Amino acid sequence: xxxxxxxxxxxxxxxxAGTAHAxxxxxxxxxxxxxxxxxxxxxxxxxxxxxxxxxxGFRFAVSADSQDAAKPRETPDFEAVCGATxxxxxxxxxxxxxxxxxxxxxxxxxxxxxxxxxxxxVGTEATSADALAAVAKPxxxxxxxxxxxxxxxxxxGCGEQISADGPTPTASRATGALxxxxxxxxxxxPTLGILAGAAAVLTLTTAALWQARRRRA
Numbered sequence: 359x360x361x362x363x364x365x366x367x368x369x370x371x372x373x374x375a376g377t378a379h380a381x382x383x384x385x386x387x388x389x390x391x392x393x394x395x396x397x398x399x400x401x402x403x404x405x406x407x408x409x410x411x412x413x414x415g416f417r418f419a420v421s422a423d424s425q426d427a428a429k430p431r432e433t434p435d436f437e438a439v440c441g442a443t444x445x446x447x448x449x450x451x452x453x454x455x456x457x458x459x460x461x462x463x464x465x466x467x468x469x470x471x472x473x474x475x476x477x478x479x480v481g482t483e484a485t486s487a488d489a490l491a492a493v494a495k496p497x498x499x500x501x502x503x504x505x506x507x508x509x510x511x512x513x514x515g516c517g518e519q520i521s522a523d524g525p526t527p528t529a530s531r532a533t534g535a536l537x538x539x540x541x542x543x544x545x546x547x548p549t550l551g552i553l554a555g556a557a558a559v560l561t562l563t564t565a566a567l568w569q570a571r572r573r574r575a
Contacts (some may be wrong), residue, residue, distance in 0.1 A: 382422035384463060385517040386505055388486070389415035389430055391455075396429040403486035404503075410450035411436050414486045416494075416508060418470070419461040420520050430457040432473060440477035452478045452489035458511050474509065550560045 388399040390406075391413035399406065408414060413436050419428035432455060439453035454477070458470035478489035490508065491497055498507030498516075506516035 362403065377402060382420045382426075382520055383517050384420045384465065384515065384520050385418070386508060387419070387421065387424075387427045389416050389417065391415060391433065391453075394433070394436060396433060398424045398427060399486075403490060403505075406449075406451050406486040407483065408486055408489070410445065410452075411440075413439070413453040415455040415457065416490065417457045418508070418511070419463045428459065428463075430473075432457065432475065434475055439475050443477040443479060444518050446479065449479050449484060450482050450484070452480065452484075452486070454478050454489055454493050456490075456494050456508055458508070465515050468512050471509060471511050 361542065363399035387404075388403050389395070389396045390399050390408075393413075396415055403414070406414075413434070417428050420425040434453065434455060436451075436453050442450045443451055445451065453475070456474040456476075458464075460470065464470050474494060476493035478492040480488050481493055487505075494509045495569045496507075496510050497505060498510070500506050500516045501528070504516060507513070
């Protein structure tokens with residue numbers, strides 16, 4: 359039994375080693391508004407095809423996952439943004455809210471631009487990504503078609519991991535921006551690595567307990 363306790367302690371230490379200093383990822387997250395509150399999007403904007411009258415939001419911040427992701431700070435209704443844009447046959451109107459976040463989340467040497475709220479008139483089959491491109495150029499993407507910058511912000515970086523001591527040179531993991539359905543179709547960074555780690559710990563723990571019982575038998 360003592361051996362099992364030692365193994366469990368080592369497993370717990372191992373599982374926590376990779377996350378002890380991780381604060382999250384710096385990225386653009388995607389949100390949908392129901393007229394009163396923001397909800398974390400269940401699809402990426404490259405897949406979402408909003409109807410006329412929809413309000414979409416994008417927020418730049420450092421977030422660990424969808425549970426603690428920072429929402430856009432303004433919650434305008436559709437009429438406040440698109441009221442002056444009349445409907446037109448063959449098109450739809452999408453209210454787009456872009457919140458570049460705070461100085462605390464900004465990359466070193468950069469300052470967040472002012473928030474943006476604009477009405478995008480796009481084709482009836484357009485995605486949320488198309489609506490964003492209509493009102494917030496230039497957009498910047500990486501080689502995996504992950505959205506890295508909106509209206510030129512930030513100038514560099516893309517979904518980098520942020521630790522307690524600052525950015526670490528790891529591969530991009532955030533998918534809350536645009537066009538990365540192969541990694542995660544939702545509006546935020548994937549949690550596959552975390553789940554896989556937890557599953558590995560559980561498997562090894564179960565094996566250790568089984569081995570201990572077998573020895574006693």
